[in-house]
Amino acid sequence: MRGHQKSLPNLRFLKPQSTARITQGNDSIGFKFQEQQNYQRFGKENSLQIDKNNTPVSNNISKVAKQSFIQKTEPNETTQKKMECRKPSVFKFLYRPILKQNSEQSLTPRIVQPLPEINYFYYVSDLVAAYGAKDNYFNRLFKDHLQQSFMAFKQCATSKIIFRPKPFILAKDPKDTRKYTLLLDLDETLVHCSLDMRLPCDKKLNIKLSPQEILQVGLTIRPGLQTMLETLQPHFEIIIFTASHGQYAKKIVEYIDPKKIISKVLSREHCCFTDLGQYVKDLSIVKNRFLSKTILVDNSAFSYFYQIDNGVPIIPFYENKSDKQLSLLTKYLIGVIGYEDVREYNQQYLKTYLLDKLDTLEQIIDIYKGQINSKKT
Numbered sequence: 001m002r003g004h005q006k007s008l009p010n011l012r013f014l015k016p017q018s019t020a021r022i023t024q025g026n027d028s029i030g031f032k033f034q035e036q037q038n039y040q041r042f043g044k045e046n047s048l049q050i051d052k053n054n055t056p057v058s059n060n061i062s063k064v065a066k067q068s069f070i071q072k073t074e075p076n077e078t079t080q081k082k083m084e085c086r087k088p089s090v091f092k093f094l095y096r097p098i099l100k101q102n103s104e105q106s107l108t109p110r111i112v113q114p115l116p117e118i119n120y121f122y123y124v125s126d127l128v129a130a131y132g133a134k135d136n137y138f139n140r141l142f143k144d145h146l147q148q149s150f151m152a153f154k155q156c157a158t159s160k161i162i163f164r165p166k167p168f169i170l171a172k173d174p175k176d177t178r179k180y181t182l183l184l185d186l187d188e189t190l191v192h193c194s195l196d197m198r199l200p201c202d203k204k205l206n207i208k209l210s211p212q213e214i215l216q217v218g219l220t221i222r223p224g225l226q227t228m229l230e231t232l233q234p235h236f237e238i239i240i241f242t243a244s245h246g247q248y249a250k251k252i253v254e255y256i257d258p259k260k261i262i263s264k265v266l267s268r269e270h271c272c273f274t275d276l277g278q279y280v281k282d283l284s285i286v287k288n289r290f291l292s293k294t295i296l297v298d299n300s301a302f303s304y305f306y307q308i309d310n311g312v313p314i315i316p317f318y319e320n321k322s323d324k325q326l327s328l329l330t331k332y333l334i335g336v337i338g339y340e341d342v343r344e345y346n347q348q349y350l351k352t353y354l355l356d357k358l359d360t361l362e363q364i365i366d367i368y369k370g371q372i373n374s375k376k377t
């Protein structure tokens with residue numbers, strides 16, 4: 001655990017913001033079901049009554065549980081309203097939905113992401129540009145992402161682990177001489193899955209979660225995924241590390257990776273779970289990989305809170321097909337080749353540790369501006 005000893009505001013009321021609790025759309029029932037799952041998992045009292053007389057449990061669950069199988073990061077409206085009633089208002093931004101997904105009116109304006117300049121730093125340059133420009137779809141995503149990451153780190157610093165998976169050996173082909181391990185988050189990093197089948201998507205998938213349960217999702221793949229996998233394959237062992245349900249993740253990976261470049265899938269049971277409802281990905285649970293050679297790309301910053309310098313941020317993907325983040329990410333990751341310790345590379349270019357060390361977003365942006373200006377001169 002990190003030794004974040006600074007005096008921090010009491011952020012426990014932000015509990016519903018955690019990934020585990022937040023799903024998109026009107027999910028008040030789904031929210032309760034998630035609570036039930038957590039209570040069952042951790043041996044506490046079951047707080048949700050399910051009508052076993054009138055409806056088979058499996059069918060009943062299928063209505064309420066769907067969203068809990070997918071890790072989501074968008075706040076729902078109920079949560080947002082609750083939070084807006086609470087002071088201080090400085091936290092309002094956390095609950096401003098970036099984009100509503102639950103109606104036909106929610107389609108993203110088709111703003112094309114501009115190509116980067118020569119002096120371009122992955123994530124950092126876009127962030128600085130977003131703070132100096134008018135709001136548009138991508139600028140807003142960057143700003144919201146930084147704000148949410150900042151608050152997520154503050155939350156994590158006050159949370160306690162209530163479940164930690166046992167460390168394990170992850171099989172590796174002895175002939176595989178690739179130096180680096182790349183862990184990729186799934187939802188909102190590589191794909192977006194919607195439960196609203198009216199929304200446009202690339203593919204509708206039926207995912208069998210159990211003999212009685214089939215989850216139907218509309219899958220949208222982030223542009224550039226295939227090219228990224230093929231480009232990075234010679235240098236990185238590529239593994240999915242998601243906080244979503246394992247069966248769901250495997251089915252999605254089966255579809256998005258027909259060439260079987262992704263070698264393994266780690267899922268929710270491999271994540272730590274905190275008393276604030278966060279699924280944190282402790283990279284040290286994999287015993288036979290070096291942290292100095294492991295990178296985790298994740299749209300949720302708290303996922304890599306226990307190894308901040310191994311984390312690479314990425315803004316979330318929902319369904320905007322003009323998103324170019326995977327192409328930019330690929331170039332960033334190729335840049336690590338040759339480094340003995342990936343953490344040095346991330347510290348040098350991403351400086352994600354600033355989110356943990358500094359007290360305001362302005363301080364972080366100022367340091368990022370300095371990084372860009374020093375490159376120009």
Ligand SMILES: [Mg+2]
Pocket residue numbers: 071073185186187188189298299300
């Ligand atoms: Mg994610």
